[in-house]
Amino acid sequence: MRHRQAPSGPAEALGGALTAEYAAVWAYGVIGVRLADAARTAARRAEAAHRSRRDALVLQLSAAGGTVPADKAGYTLPFPVTDTASALRLAVEVEERTAAFWRAALPHTTGEDRNRALAALTDCAVRATRWRRTAGVTPVTVAFPGRPT
Amino acid sequence: MVLTCPVARRRTTPHVRALGHSRRNLLRAGALLALGGAVAPLTGCDLLDRGDRQDQAPDPLEPLATQARELAARHRAALAADPGLAPLLTPIADAHEAHAAELAKLTGRPAASPGPSPAATTGGDRAAVLAALREAEQGGREAAAKLCAEAPVDRAALVGSIAAARATHVEALK
Numbered sequence: 001m002r003h004r005q006a007p008s009g010p011a012e013a014l015g016g017a018l019t020a021e022y023a024a025v026w027a028y029g030v031i032g033v034r035l036a037d038a039a040r041t042a043a044r045r046a047e048a049a050h051r052s053r054r055d056a057l058v059l060q061l062s063a064a065g066g067t068v069p070a071d072k073a074g075y076t077l078p079f080p081v082t083d084t085a086s087a088l089r090l091a092v093e094v095e096e097r098t099a100a101f102w103r104a105a106l107p108h109t110t111g112e113d114r115n116r117a118l119a120a121l122t123d124c125a126v127r128a129t130r131w132r133r134t135a136g137v138t139p140v141t142v143a144f145p146g147r148p149t
Numbered sequence: 150m151v152l153t154c155p156v157a158r159r160r161t162t163p164h165v166r167a168l169g170h171s172r173r174n175l176l177r178a179g180a181l182l183a184l185g186g187a188v189a190p191l192t193g194c195d196l197l198d199r200g201d202r203q204d205q206a207p208d209p210l211e212p213l214a215t216q217a218r219e220l221a222a223r224h225r226a227a228l229a230a231d232p233g234l235a236p237l238l239t240p241i242a243d244a245h246e247a248h249a250a251e252l253a254k255l256t257g258r259p260a261a262s263p264g265p266s267p268a269a270t271t272g273g274d275r276a277a278v279l280a281a282l283r284e285a286e287q288g289g290r291e292a293a294a295k296l297c298a299e300a301p302v303d304r305a306a307l308v309g310s311i312a313a314a315r316a317t318h319v320e321a322l323k
Contacts, residue, residue: 106297106305106306107305114297114305115294115298117309118309118313125314126313126316126317126320130320139321141240141244141314143244144247144251144307144310
């Protein structure tokens with residue numbers, strides 16, 4: 001899951017969102033084991049949400065008859081995850097990066113597809129805010145969720 | 150409208166009424182022909198008029214910009230009354246002002262006029278103040294989401310980010 005150039009069309013935009021969701025599901029596996037109690041529960045819920053988006057995208061892209069990007073066996077972490085603090089930092093990062101892919105899909109979608117992309121962007125942004133609060137990061141919000149910085 | 154006016158006027162003129170049918174019809178035909186020749190320039194004027202009206206018509210993003218300024222003003226008023234809320238509310242007020250500035254760039258209209266004075270959300274206890282702000286953010290989120298669904302390609306991403314930001318404000322104010 002890397003920051004990329006703006007997608008050129010709907011298939012590429014939604015394909016990008018799918019690769020982000022694959023990576024998010026994988027990352028939460030790493031994150032969850034470093035967390036306990038409520039934070040671990042939140043990580044499990046977030047993982048389930050990303051799985052759900054992933055499955056919906058696979059179905060949608062398959063039905064459209066285009067290329068469906070494949071999942072990878074593993075992903076490179078942006079930094080080592082060794083404790084609670086680094087796990088929370090990764091959770092924030094995963095949500096911010098996934099939000100960026102969904103935001104990039106907005107101009108390439110219309111109608112229900114766009115509403116779904118906005119719902120996904122919003123969910124990612126809200127989870128990023130929750131993780132920042134759990135991690136004690138301030139401010140807990142950013143002005144333009146998903147916008148490349 | 151323009152085409153029918155001169156003909157109608159002739160019809161009600163007593164002098165013309167006194168003329169024979171053939172003369173009147175001829176006059177009408179002449180008037181129509183003359184007007185027909187003027188159709189192209191008239192259409193040109195009409196197009197220009199429409200252009201002017203479009204310039205004066207409110208941009209669909211204007212209400213969103215106004216709302217952003219109003220939300221910023223509400224947060225500023227709340228933190229002025231209760232400075233202890235500053236760490237929470239200042240970034241949110243800043244975000245709304247940044248949204249208004251970005252929207253102004255898209256609409257080409259300066260965000261000059263500040264929003265109307267915020268409603269008295271400053272009274273009451275802190276929980277009530279935050280609940281009122283949360284409700285305002287929720288309304289703002291819904292409005293932005295609706296606009297995002299209808300937004301043209303070059304505006305969808307910004308409006309989507311604003312909708313998502315307002316959702317995070319609801320979360321932050323919990």
